Amino acid sequence: MTGPGLKEGSIILFQYVDLAGFLRSLESRYDGGGFEARFDGSSVIGFQGIEDSDLMLKGDPETLRRIPWAENLYRILSMIHLPSGERYNRDPRYIAEKVSKYSVEEFGLEPLVGVEVEFFIIDSLDVDTSTPEAGLGYSLTSQEHPWETNSVGEVKKAYHSVEPVDRLLHYRLLLHKYMEEVGYSGLEVTHHEVALAQVEAEIRAGSPLVIADDVITLKWVARALAEAEGKLALFMPKPVYRDNGSGMHMHISLWKGKENTFVDSEGGLTQTARSFMAGILEHASSLAALVAPTTNSYRRLVPGYEAPVYICWGYRNRSAMIRVPAYDDASKARIEFRTPDPSSNPYLAIAATIMAGLDGVRKRLDPGDPLDKNAYTLTAEERRRLGIKMLPKSLDEALDHLESDHEYLKPVFDDDVIEAYIDVKRKEAELVRTAPHPMEFRLYGGL
Template sequence: MSTSLERVSETAVAEAHQRMAAAGVHTVIAQFVDIHGAAKGTYIPLAHLADIVSPGAGFGSPSIDGTGLPRHGPRAEFYGRGDLSTLKALPWMPGYARIVCEGEVLDEPHDWCARYLLRRQLARLAERGWTLNVGIEPEFCLFHQDAAGRPVPADPADALDKPSYDLKVMARVSDVLHRMMQDLETCGFDVFQIDHEDASGQFELNYHYSDALTAADRFVLFKMAAHHIAEDAGLIFSMMPKPFADRPGNGLHLHLSLRDETGRAVMADADDSHGLSETGRQCVAGLLAHARALTAFHAPSVNSYKRLVVGRSRSGTSWAPAHIAWGDNNRTSVLRTTGGRVEFRLTDGSCNIYLALASAIAAMLDGVTQGMQAPAPNDEDLYAWPDAQFAERGVATLPQTLGDALDALAADDVLVGALGAAFVGGFIDTMRMVWVDYCRSVSDWEYQRYLTWP
């Protein structure tokens, strides 16, 4: 794979223009993500589609969080060059299409662009003849907001102690869920299940896996669609990792599998006790070895660490990992094996999906390159263990704050080297500001506890 996006012909651009015009498109959203993974972009008339493809849509870099670019001089201009293969009309916004853009500066790929960083890691896999397939499981909530701005479940009656799979609630928001499914399918998703999850107002929408780059692009599109459709219904779409202290939080489980050029499942071995080949176990070893540092990319919000709690959660069973272990179909560990693939359960929806996948690949490849041996699998319920048992069994803990996760990332030479020291340093600086801001804020909890204390 070349480092730059593949150049396309004038004929290909003209054909894409004709296809979009026939679909009633008048405006193209040139979309990229900032360092947080938030969708950013600009509206450009369809007549100027060719300009998005080359040289790209222009943006002032100081207005974008996390470009690492100066405020003046020739490198102050950030261009989002469109990947024509991603151009799709948006059924929830008639007349509009989206094209995914990748950052360039002075006609060269910008090495702080998260999508470019993912493509670089995918190129490392391609050198071995491997393709990473990714299945993403988005958990999300549909809310109203009360007068204080706090979330309230879309359905006031959604208050069961165990609301999972509650069909009554699903029926009352079925119009919103069906529109999500229908519009995503129009955009090429293969949606195969929607269910009510284990918290009030919480749902999960599942669609089939794809190659890693397509999966990342689709996840951003999923969020764009869900936000718009929810707002049309007078609701708020939220992937906040832990909106309620006494209910399970929202995860973003990643199913990871490798295929070679013949289509063989590289990580699978039906004769293995846990269904994994030697390569698969090495990938597990790499993910576990770098799990503490990976947390900074996979759970990059302050709120993330109210989901990744050690000990009993206020919500009882949280379905979120806190300890670095793996096991066969073990949802209480950070890594679950199933069907010759691995499910990485650390990730939440506050992540930049491109960075989450790029860092996971770097960790997996380190496991393979170093020939790492995975620790013994753990096929027990970790939620039932007393605290002392983790130390006795040598099972380490995930970082419990964003500050701790950033420290772990800074100390991880492999991830820093794979993603680039300058970029990782900029990411840490950006997120450290968020952490410091949180630490200096004063919460309602503190007023209630300390205003007249002691």
């Protein structure tokens, strides 16, 4: 595949993703040959040391697309190789490839994944991290409503709102158009989410690699489109105090040929589905370090804002960490994992979630009874009696769990990858932990 209109002299953006999930790019003029470029791996988060820094990008021809908002410009997602030609074990795309191969070879099951990505479209973001006098403050502005006047009652009115209350329809329609041209699958549904200035974009289901590619593409397109509209796309899990945060819910099923192994002949959940859920529940605390991987993630994972806090499952229960959405035919039976957020590296988050579920299938774990109550309203005694534990309350706590519980990630994740990832995230957590917080000035400034 060479892409429509690609000819010698065209500029190609070689894009790849680092361990933390940041999209990176270099530009190269197409010479009519293959798609290769070399780069310095020591300058990339979580990659090589300076003493052994050379890495190589090999563009994946299946991902080559013309960029619709630019002239004679293309993008290609790349696979990372060592100078010897071997695949690079810390390449997130490689990890997403390996999880599908592992699932098929070891279990005879093919994962199908869909995601809902939530994010904010704001007019401006002002951040001051340089002067102690400012209290490391920030401010957001949106044309939809002044943030400071929000109340819980007002916030709920934003869900599925229409023009003129909804000021983001034009943006979402352009997002559909560009994703159809640049992505694999395109978007299935978009709408205004619960919070003011918040968007949800649902990506059509596919393989782990395809969907992770589409999530990365969505974030890139959303930011470029917002910039062109004089706005900012913000994928932080919790940018607004006392308002809903942004999740990246995963919808997962396992298939054997054309058979959805999550549903039986009577329309109920199979043991495979139950064990898959049980594996995710079993490893939820360590999994959090990969699916909710920022310090800001744990500002979202608090009671009352439709984000999961308790490790449990239920049917159609949005207060549970895993829910089973209603389905009207076998092809739509799936589980929805609600802990992930869009700050995660989608390749690692999707692969790790599948590995946790498959560990449950291997061990034939059982998730117990579904929760049919609002988890946020349970008393401590009720949670103890039901055996419901809480997710970690901080990134540091989640990383502690990942250090002690990561065998289930092998062989898709090497020890080297896990160690490098934890090191990157420990440094992030330390940076935030040692910086004064604006609320501290409010609480302690008068002492």
